[in-house]
Amino acid sequence: MKKSYTRIIAFLLSLLLCVGILPAVVFAEEATAPKWPQLKELTIAAGTKLTATGAGAEDRSLDRLVTNVTFENYEDLREAKSTNRTQKWYLVGKITLHVEEAPSTAWQYELPAGTLRYTPVDGLTKDVEDTGGLTGALGFPTGSLTGTKISFYWETRTATVKNPKNVYYYETEIVVEEPAPKWPQLKELTIAANTKLSATGKGAEDRSLDRLVTNVTFENYEEPREVTSTNKLQKRHLVGKITLHVEEAPSAVWQYELPAGTLSYTPVDGLPNDVADTRGLTGALGFPTGSLTGTKISFYEETRSATPKNPKNVYYYETEIVVDSAEKTWDYPVIEQVILNDYDKLFTTGGQAITIVGLQLENFDTAVLNSTTDKGIEEWIAGEITVYIAQEPNPQKYYSLNDEFGHNAISTEVTSVEGFVIHKKIVSAMFEAGQREAISFSYAANSDNTKTYHYKIKIEVGYPDDGVYVLDGTGTRIAPTKARVSFNANQAGTYHYAVTDATASDIPTMPDTGAGMTAGENTFVIDNLTEGAKKVYIWGKDASGNVSARPLVVNIGAEAKSYSLTFDTTTATTDGILRITADETDVSFKTRIMVTPTTTAKGIYEGERVTVWMGNPHTNKDLDAVKLNPDIPVTIAPDKNSFSFTMPAADVYGTSNDWRTYVDSTKTRYTLTGKASTFDQTNVSGIKMGHVVFKDEGGNIITQATNGTKVTATPVPSTTANYTLEFQFTEWSDATGFTLADADKTKETLTFTVGSENISLKANFKPVGTKVTWGTNITSADTNAPQVSIPGSVSSPFVFKPQPTAASISGTAWHDRYEFEGWVITRDGETLTGDAVNTSQAVGTLGTPGYWTWAKFDISGKEMTVTANFHERKFASVTAVADATMGSATVTVGENTGTSQYPVYEGQSVTLTATPGERYTLKGWEVKDVDKKDVTYTVAEDVNVATFIMPATGKDITAKAIFEVDPAKASPACDLSNVTLNIPGATSERSGTKYTITVPANTDEAALAQAVLKFEISKYAAVKKTGEADNWPAEGKACGMTLDQAVTFTVYSEKCLLGKDDTAKADYTVTITKAKSSEKDITAVKLLNADKSVIAEGKLSGTTWTITLPSDTDKALINKIGTSPDVFMQINYTGVSLAQAEGYDDATGIIGKWSSGNVMCGISPNSSKTFTVTAEDDSTKTYTVEIKYTAPNAPTLSNGSATRTSKTAATVKFTSSEAGNYFYKVVDHGAAVPTVDTSKNGTSAVKGENTITLSNLTEDARDIYIVVVNASRGESAALKVEIPAYGSGSETPDTGKFTITVNAPTKGGTITTNRTKADKGDEIVVTVKPDSGYQMVEGSLTYSLAVAGGETVKITGNRFTMPAGNVTITCKWETATTTAKGITSFSISGVVGAVNNTTNTITITLPRGTDVTKLTPVIATNGVKSLTPGSGETVDFTNAVTYTAAMEDGSSKTYTVTVYVDKGTLADQFWDKLTDFATQVPWWEYAKHQQSTSKYPKYW
DSSP: OHHHHHHHHHHHHHHHHHHTOSOOOOOOOOOOOOSSOOEEEEEEOTTOEEEEESTTTTOGGGOEEEEEEEEEEEEEEEEEOOSOTTEEEEEEEEEEEEESSOOOTTSEEEEOTTOEEEEEOTTOOTTEEEOOGGGSOEEEOTTOSBOOOEEEEEEOSOOOSSSOEEEEEEEEEEEEOOOOOSSOOEEEEEEOTTOEEEEESTTTTOGGGOEEEEEEEEEEEEEEEEEOOSOTTEEEEEEEEEEEEESSOOOTTSEEEEOTTOEEEEEOTTOOTTEEEOOGGGSOEEEOTTOSBOOOEEEEEEOSOOOSSSOEEEEEEEEEEEEOOOOOOOSSOOEEEEEEOTTOEEBOTTSOOEEEEEEEEEEEEEEEEEEEOTTOOEEEEEEEEEEEESSOOOTTSOEESBOTTOOBSEEEEEOOOTTEEEOOSEEOOEEOTTOOEEEOOOSEEETTSSEEEEEEEEEEESOSSSSOOEEEEEEEEEETTEEEEEEEESSOEEEEEEEEETTOOSOOOOOSOOEEEOSEEEEEEEOSOOSSOEEEEEEEEOTTOOBOSSOEEEEEOSSOOEEEEEEEOSOTTTSOEEEEEETTEEOOEEEEESSSEEEEEEEEETTOEEEEEEOOSOSSEEEEEEOOBSOOOOEEOTTSSEEEEEOOSSOEEEOSTTSEEEEEOSSOEEEEEEEEOEEOOSSOOOEESEEEEEEOTTSOBOSEEETTOEEEEEEEEOSSSOTTOOEEEEEEEEEESSOOOGGGTTOSSEEEEOOSSOEEEEEEEEEOSEEEEEEESOOSOOTTSOEEEOTTSOOSSEEEOSEEEEEEEEOSTTTTTEEEEEEEEEETTEEOOGGGEEOOOEESOTTSTTOEEOEEEEEOSSEEEEEEEEEEOOEEEEEEEEOTTTEEEEEEETTEEESEEEEEETTOEEEEEEEEOTTEEEEEEEEEETTOOBOOOEEOSSTTEEEEEOOTTOOOEEEEEEEEEOGGGOOOOOOEEEEEEOSTTOEEEEETTEEEEEEOTTOOGGGGGGSEEEEEEOTTOEEEETTOOSOOOTTOEEOOOOBTOOEEEEEEOHHHHTTSOTTOEEEEEEEEEEOOOOOOOEEEEEEEOTTOOEEEEEEEETTEEEEEEOTTSOHHHHHHTTTOTTOEEEEEESSSEEEETTSOBTTTOSSOOGGGTOEEOOOOTTEEEEEEEEOTTSOEEEEEEEEEEOOTTOOOEEEEEEEEOSSSOEEEEEEESSOEEEEEEEEETTOOOOOOOOSSOOEEEOSEEEEEEEOSOOSSOEEEEEEEEOTTOOBOOOEEEEEOOTTSSOOOTTOSSEEEEEOOOSTTEEEEESOSEEOTTOEEEEEEEEOTTEEEOTTOOEEEESSTTOOEEEOBTTEEEOOSSOEEEEOOEEEOOOOSSEEEEEEETTEEOEEETTTTEEEEEEOTTOOTTSBOOEEEEESEEEEESOTTOOBOOSSOEEEEEEETTSOEEEEEEEEEEOOOOHHHHHHHHHTOTTTSSOHHHHHHHHHHTTOOOTTO
16 A cells, blocks of 8 residues: 555656646856956046146146056966065956057056956955055056056955965056058059050050059158138048159150059048048049149048038049169179168277267269289279267367277168178278368278278268257266267257167157257156166257258166265364255265275266254354355355255365364354263274264253353264174263252253353263173183174173073184084073073084084073183094105195194094105005004095094004005016116117127127126116026126127016016017227239239328329330239238229129239329228228339329310310420220320420310210320320210300300399300300399390301390300390280299290299299280199199180180209219219219319319
């Protein structure tokens, strides 16, 4: 039953729900509460304006209408910097005020209070409330569109520093919006591409008359211009002008039309609904014949119905055609624009820079060549720049277009042209003293830098036009909120200025309101400046409304310049400075007493009104005048106790002897002198605890008073004498001039009446507070003991005012000897503990020397003691030792280092430092005290350093550094550098690892083994003899060796000895040998017949052996000696060989030794030969062997020589001992000795030198045999003379029958020849060297026969053949020019060649020895486009070389260049032949041949 009932009930309920009988309840989602306060709605009262504020802002035209207000709520809070420690500030959004005209940058602005209406968002919690900030005024600083932050809501709870409450702010800003247009105007206008103005009318079918429209522009007028209307229902207005740009002017005989539909346009935004487009701009535009002004075209019109009384407005545009000149282009870079910068000046050293007021640029149609440099660089002038300045430059100074900061004065924009390099995008120049024009430095050049481009720079005093110019601005902040600005103007009018932050980049709008401006200097002061550096923009405006083209910018610094006052007085007590005010605000000052008191006050600004009160040094005079430096007006107060002045822009001094003037007074005054008790500090004594102030009944501070004046004296305790002390008045004393009653001594204010004498009064003070006594527990008299210090610079004990303080330990000398144990501080007999004293701040590390803590506590109570407790450490010495041959050791304690340190205190860190020698390493330390007990040490990261802490034993310690050889540094050297044997005369020679000791030839071999052998080996190495175990001693020992038996010795390196490298050793062999003999003497000389019978023997004199033949010797034999193979010479000698110079050498010959007698005699009678003996030891000795023969009654011939003078001639010379007749026979060189026929008549011979001239010779070498017969028919032996072959090097260039003379102009160059004498047929070489800037006149090089009417012959190729006569060579010089087309100059290594542009040949003669295979000519050309080979290209001139010049006119020229090399002198040629191994006979054969002629060149 129950289950059925339940089911029925459920069914019925379901049915009711389905048919809607039971209502369904839907729960709406609750609105989310705001997280912080924000705006929901914000409006502004209609007509609300931003009001300009500040002095001078009464002009309401400066106000700005607010057209709308909007706001933005930030999604997240933005925390702002709070200036209140109990508040945290957050930005929740931004409020924007919209205006149509920007606020003036010269004024502050304010939105009046109560003009904003607002509603916050719904659901704000009860813990926040409105601050009312949005109901107040909103402020905007000068020149800023960002206003102050305005509070909106804040939390209502009570705030603390630790729990500040939140305050919510809105930022504020001003936005300037464009106003809605007042009438229709264009916003954009374009024209279809390639649109043409079409010529119209009869006969205008020629489309060449059409003109392409390159561009269309428009101008909107600021105000509509009404024009006459022909329709009474319309009022027509011009709102602008449309300009069609063409490059070619329309024909003056045709009408023109712009086709319809070619213009596209857009009107300005925001046009009202009551105007409509007339579509006039979609139609055709017409231009009458010959006119560039077209018809006016309608644009927009009002849509309303018009009547004659109420015509509607129609808006038109004027139309015109402008012919734009085609843009000029240049094929080189030019300056497109010159830019005048604010810093541009004409700068000079030691003078005033001159401001540049304007620039004017002119580009020439074509650049003009200005000059060519020495390096051939062409300088071109591209145009002219005029620099306008406002004042005359000093004619005695030079100027530059650079300022003192290195700015280049003229910035430019330069065109870019391919093939050119832009040096700088500036133009700079230097102007000589008194000059107004200069050529700029180059701004561009072609790629190979052969052409540079410049501008002519002109200086003009004046202005580029009649416009307004403001310049030379300066600005100074004269007070935190004021600045003085000065500038110059070129004409009168008004100036307008705006102020911005220095960091602002936008140029502000010129304010409408200005002030009067004069021509010349103007100065004004700006007030209400905010913090930070500023920029002041200044515009000038003339009476016609013309404004300067750009504003002058003047910088104002962030810091105001303040000035000081300095006054010297006689004494501080009588006429010292008592008080100073600036604009009625007290100014602090200080008085320093040097010789006299000097009072100084600082921080006073220009323009402030300063008043100075001071004492009077006279009792019978009044202050009459004050003279300050600088000289400024001063006002003396009626009471004569003070003076006033306005602060100038300078420091003010009253320091001269007469800066104050006094006049006699009608009343006598008496001085009032106050004294005070003093105290002493540790650094200064006699510090006053206060001072006394005297005042009259009017409350004025006085230092003098007249009889009957009632004076009040007040004691003033010092608050600056010592910041840790406080002073209290105790009593008056030492009164003079009035009676001080006992009852008045303790009065704080003492009143008395001045009588007829000076007043003096002392105020006594005492320090009040807590008596503090401080020190340490150390009782010994140690000057290095620690000291306790307490701030205040006073000595213990002393009374301090209640205050927190901190006791410290001073000095560092105690650190090692004493150990800090702690503080004991008492107050009124009780020790401070816990939080009462703070010792947590430590200095150093606990347990190390120098450790201590601060003791911080409060001074209070009646009496306190402060004690620092220490204990004294034990100490001893520490000494470091080491083997000095291996290294050294030091000990360091603190900053002291040495081999020993004393004292060293317990706990001190000791550092041991070992310095191993070059080859050693530290093995370890041995550290022990005097009882030989080990001291534990620690090796540092640097293995040569160890440290330990000094133990508390008080015993001396010695640290020994133990070194050993460093295996890594052990020497691998195993060289045996020398071997010596102690036998006199013994020498040693090394070859690789072999030593040979050579002992003298007479050494006793039996004693050789006992000779001491000593070795020099590598450092640290050892040497052993093979088979012996012991090292060979360094001092050597008996060698035990025999001759010529090699013995091996081994040198072991140090590394090998240490077992580190078994290969670091070397074997050497030593051999002892006996020296070779040096004997080399000729012992006998004999002349032998064919049968070896002796003809004659020689006799020795010095080193000359002479064989003298008997006078009756057979003549046939005489003729054989020296030439016949059957006459021999026997020479006996000691040594190994004997050699005759240019003759037989028995060391190499096959005949045998000279001692055999088988060698032919090579010496003719009356001649000699040199013989060299070679000893066994290769030493030599030279002897001369001569044969002398004197025939009976016969002459003796000698000194024969021959010289070639040409191919067919020679000169032979000889000397005869007697006069007679000579006879000769010439035969082929080397032929058998001929018989000279003496039967015929000979040629007369003189006693002495004779000369034979030969002709009809061949070029080959010949021999001549000469015989002289005297008057008694005595006949000399034949003298043989060798005649050299022609060209063999023995001919003499400067000999010949004819002379060669040079007679050319000295100015222009030099001419030289290869010889000064020659014979007919000889070749003469002429070398021409023009001076710099000259050249030889082509074809002027000639020679002339030096006879009357002699023939003149042109020299070609710088060579000619010598004629039969004397010649004179000359030429003509001219200034070098480039008029010839082709090669104009050809030089190699400074030698100039002869260029012939007629024959196209070039010849050049270079010095002897020149290598012609690699020469590099320098070539100059004219009219040549290219040259092959080129100038500077290395060429082989062994043969003539062809140069091809491609000319600029398209033709070509071919040059043949021939290089000659000077043969040089006879000696030079001889040497060349000796060293010409390729083409000559062997040099020794050639030398023999030359020697036989007795012609020795200088090299031989």
